[in-house]
Amino acid sequence: MDKFKGSLSASEASQSLHTGLTASAPEGTVHCRILPLADGGDGSVQAALQVGFTPLTVPVAGPAGTPAMTTVALNATTAVVEVATSSGLQMLPPGQLSPLDSNTLGFGQPVHAVLGQGARQVILSLGGSATTDGGAGRHAQRAGGTVSRLGRKSLYPTGATLKDNEWLGLLHDPVTSDPAVALPATPSTAKSPL
Numbered sequence: 001m002d003k004f005k006g007s008l009s010a011s012e013a014s015q016s017l018h019t020g021l022t023a024s025a026p027e028g029t030v031h032c033r034i035l036p037l038a039d040g041g042d043g044s045v046q047a048a049l050q051v052g053f054t055p056l057t058v059p060v061a062g063p064a065g066t067p068a069m070t071t072v073a074l075n076a077t078t079a080v081v082e083v084a085t086s087s088g089l090q091m092l093p094p095g096q097l098s099p100l101d102s103n104t105l106g107f108g109q110p111v112h113a114v115l116g117q118g119a120r121q122v123i124l125s126l127g128g129s130a131t132t133d134g135g136a137g138r139h140a141q142r143a144g145g146t147v148s149r150l151g152r153k154s155l156y157p158t159g160a161t162l163k164d165n166e167w168l169g170l171l172h173d174p175v176t177s178d179p180a181v182a183l184p185a186t187p188s189t190a191k192s193p194l
Contacts, residue, residue, distance in 0.1 A: 010036035010043050011050060042084030043129015048123075049074035053080065056117065058110040062091040063102035063130035072110045078121045079114035083107045084128030092130055099132045103158045107135075131156050 008016065014034045021030050038044040049055055053073035062068045068091060073080040078184040084090060092098065110124055 010038060010047055020023060030182060038125070039127065042082055042124055042125070043091070044123070044125035045071055045073045045080050045082050045085065048080040049166065053078075056110075056114065058086075058113045060086045060106035060109045062106050063087045063089075064092060065102075065105075066091070068106070070106070070110055071115055074117055075113055076118060078123065079117070079119035080123045081110045081114060082105070082125040082128070083131075084125070086110055087131050088128040089130045090128065096132065099130065100157050101133045103133045104129070104131050104135050105157070106129060131158075 001117070004182065011034075011080040016037045018032045021032055023108075034158075036043075036047050036050045037194050038047040045053075045055075053075050055071050056074045057069050057071050060068050060070050068086075070082070072082075082088070086109065089097070091106075107124075112121055115143065160189045
């Protein structure tokens with residue numbers, strides 16, 4: 001069972017359903033297995049931890065750059081990383097949404113961390129993002145937090161500055177394993193750096 005956002009986690013909802021179903025039935029007539037689920041957004045790490053993944057705590061720059069900690073789920077070769085807990089709405093002060101000024105730099109940090117721990121597959125859970133930078137911050141994390149700007153000057157990636165990016169270029173994307181990823185942000189004027 002998935003969470004009831006704002007009231008019960010997936011684990012709590014599953015336990016409550018189990019309790020209700022088994023409490024009113026004659027003993028041994030109802031068999032339930034508690035299995036917390038997630039829909040690919042926030043709660044995905046918790047669901048993975050429930051089935052035996054190991055938690056790894058990673059420092060991140062939240063969506064507004066405020067230092068925070070996030071937890072990812074890791075097993076021998078697979079990791080689950082949530083944007084909600086690294087660059088998500090829940091990390092902003094109540095009523096202080098700032099989609100054009102926030103970025104996914106903090107989402108790139110745990111991805112980088114799990115790759116350093118030996119993960120070969122990274123499941124990116126994208127629900128609950130506070131950002132509109134198209135993932136530029138996640139990619140820029142590998143380049144020290146900046147992307148290329150028209151005229152080759154560094155640019156801090158946000159939703160507002162995305163229009164000024166010349167290239168969101170990488171020589172190697174560790175998530176896709178693509179040896180030459182280069183995404184033109186302004187195709188009419190951009191020239192490939194590769």
